[in-house]
Amino acid sequence: MNPQLQFDQETQEQLQHIHTIRRKLMVKVPLVLVIILIHRILVYIDPHQDFNPTYTLVFDLLLALTVLIAVTYLVYDYAIKETDLEKAIPYRMYKLFHTVLDYIVLIPYLVFVITILNMFFVSFSPISGASMAPSFSDDEAVVFSHITQEYDRGDVVILYEDSLSDPYLIKRVIGLPGEVVTIKLGRVYIDDVLLDEPYIDEDIVETTCLQPGQASCSFTVEEGTYFVLGDNRDGHALVSQTTGYSIDSRTFGVVEQENIFGKVIFQFKDYNVLNR
Numbered sequence: 142m143n144p145q146l147q148f149d150q151e152t153q154e155q156l157q158h159i160h161t162i163r164r165k166l167m168v169k170v171p172l173v174l175v176i177i178l179i180h181r182i183l184v185y186i187d188p189h190q191d192f193n194p195t196y197t198l199v200f201d202l203l204l205a206l207t208v209l210i211a212v213t214y215l216v217y218d219y220a221i222k223e224t225d226l227e228k229a230i231p232y233r234m235y236k237l238f239h240t241v242l243d244y245i246v247l248i249p250y251l252v253f254v255i256t257i258l259n260m261f262f263v264s265f266s267p268i269s270g271a272s273m274a275p276s277f278s279d280d281e282a283v284v285f286s287h288i289t290q291e292y293d294r295g296d297v298v299i300l301y302e303d304s305l306s307d308p309y310l311i312k313r314v315i316g317l318p319g320e321v322v323t324i325k326l327g328r329v330y331i332d333d334v335l336l337d338e339p340y341i342d343e344d345i346v347e348t349t350c351l352q353p354g355q356a357s358c359s360f361t362v363e364e365g366t367y368f369v370l371g372d373n374r375d376g377h378a379l380v381s382q383t384t385g386y387s388i389d390s391r392t393f394g395v396v397e398q399e400n401i402f403g404k405v406i407f408q409f410k411d412y413n414v415l416n417r
Contacts, residue, residue, distance in 0.1 A: 155232050162239045163218065169246060170211045176249045177204050183256050189287065189402060191309070192264035195252040203248045210245060214238045262288055264403065266299055266309070272371035272387035273297070273311050274378045276340055281410055283311065287403035292367060293317075294331075295340070297405040300369065302393050311405070312389050313340070316360065316368025324348050324391070325357030329370070341372050348374045351391050358391075366395035 181204075184196050194200075217234065225231050259265075267282040277283070277297070285299045292298060296314045315329060315336070316322035323330040327347035330336060348370065350358035362368045371387025372378060390396065 156226055159226050159232060159235050162235045166214060166218070166239060166242065169242065170214060173207065173242075173246045173249050174211055176253050177208060180204070180249065180253045180256055183253075183260060187256065187260045189259050189264050192266055192402070193256060193259045194265060195255050195259075200248075200252055203245075204252065207245050207249055210238075210241060214242065262286065263406070264299075266311075268311055269307065271376075271379065271384040272373050272389070273313070274373040274384070276372050277311060277408065281408060283405045283409065284407040285403035285405045289404075290398060290401070292401065292404060298367075298369065299402045299405065300396050301400045301402065302396070304393055305388065309402075310388070312369035312371055312387075314367050315370045315390075316362040316395070318362055318364045318366060320362045320368075321359055322362060322368045322390075323357060323359045324350050341374070342378065346372070346374055346378050349386075349391075351386065360390065360395065362395050365398050367398065367401065368395050 180195075184190060184193060187193055190196055217238070221231055263284050263286050265282065265284055268277050268279050270279050283297075283299070292314045294314055294317055298312060298314055300310050300312060301308050302310055316331065320331050321333075323333065327349065328335060328343070329338065329348050350356070352358070360368055368390045370389045370391070373384060374387050374389075376384040376386050378384075
């Protein structure tokens, strides 16, 4: 075969490959930049922002790196002359940009999907403390749903209480709007009817009023609010140790519905493995 003919054929194949890469990247790169911009906007308006795992320095740096590479490609593609495309260096550069962007664009797609899920559907939260022991421990984590804002008795919820230094809490819904919750003789009554609580061991856990010498106390659950308690109410739910009492509605009162972020739907029992 004529060497010149073979060279021309290879050059044409190289040019076709470069043009194919350019067409793909001319769609992919602007799309990725738009997704990153939308993600940043969504993160700042997300009502569940504090539960968004992509709202961290690590993901910020990864997204910044993606933007840097994408912009570098756009500048390179704009600056290069058409006559230079036949050369070997531009060919290798386009292949490199294509390979790198193929992998790194997965990050914006991932954080965008996670942000949408966190904003409208479900969120992830590690558990801190033993107030819900033994049902939930501080070496675990949960996924909670915020699709609905209505809760039933017995639901475990994630809530916000601004009077506390650590304002995010996991508690169980006990009293519903319109009810009166009464605590007496270590037990809970709803509208004077004894509440059956299979999720706690009533032989070792007592529900007290927390005020010294106070045998009974009542709480009116107004419309739009909920009465919540921890399962480890007096700190005795764990046989191996005694913890402090649960900080719940006995301390800070009923919880406004708008301060409840969602209902727990899944529990990671072995979440501690991820932190080792």
